[in-house]
Amino acid sequence: MVIKKYLVKNMNEALTRIRYELGKDAIIISQRKIRESGIKGYFKPKLIEVTAALENNKIDKKNKFAREKEEDIDFRNSLDSIKKIISEKDKKIIKEEVKEEVNSENIKNEVKEIKELLNRVIKNTNKEEEKDLISEYLRDIDIDEKLLIDLLAKNYDNIDEFKKDFMDLLEKEIDISTNNLSGKVVLVGPTGVGKTTTIAKLAGRLALIEKKKVGLITIDTYRIGAVEQLKTYAEIMNIPFKVVITLKEMEGAVKELESCDVILVDTTGRSSKNTMQISELRAFIQKVNADHIMLVMSGTTKNRDIQTILEGYNELAYEELIITKLDETSTYGCVYNIVKRSNKPIAYITTGQDVPDDIKVPSKNEIEKLILGEETIC
Incomplete structure (x- = not known):
């Protein structure tokens, strides 16, 4: 039997050196804390003296293993080695060839320390796996992880704990507007988000359901068919309708419809x-x-475009959000991304093409469940 002693800073270093020099069949037979010799040793942390042994018939295998130049020790193999050491210590009696008498209490303490080390390693591994699951979950529901830095900084034992914290966060950050629409209401937004259809739905809701007197004005004369669509x-709905091209015409159109509730x-x-x-758009709004x-923002907007759109429209001093086209997507994380980055309440959502x-x-609960992926529109 070959017996070697190692002076190391921690057990991880000891396990690595033992496995490299003696091979995976080596066993640890003792360990003790000592100070480095000399005066300087009193001012340094204690080192660990670890004694390891290898049976003679396994030396050739070890030498072959040592000749192979390993550039990296596989983490999983390290775990297997630790487990094997524990198993051998629990099952074997220290052999007669051992030159030092080992106290059985020391062996128990050693096995306990190694088990604790293994548990810590496994626990950290599990936490990393949970982080991966959480990141995958956020990608699946289309949440921008940059918006959840504080939440993701925590260590979660399982994804359910994360979902609970995320739900609490949504409860604080999602806001639904309670404003009663009246007066002059302007809808702005990028091309293709469905403003014209949305304003028709809104006009129908206000006129047919809330029984308000509604007037319509459009300045969207650039898009082919937009005027005819809204006019129809x-x-x-028997609602007065005005088409405006110049700022002067806008002033006249508003005056003609001043008897309307909205x-x-x-x-x-x-x-x-x-x-x-x-x-130019700001001049018309003024x-x-x-x-x-x-x-008006589409629920299908790409995350990387949201910030650019919101910053561009900040100049118009919008106060509320209308999220459209939620029927055209199966994930709704975009809603959270828009609300979080804009810090504005949601006034309405649209869920299809039917007017009104x-x-x-x-x-608020409906929006939270949509974002979390617990409910869908269709």
């Missing part, structure tokens, strides 16, 4: 990156002297 809806203004979709277009400005049915004021 206005005729069906005047809804549909605007042209503008690129949030085009500051000139946004400035001429309207709007009481409410709502930003597919628009509603959501409950």
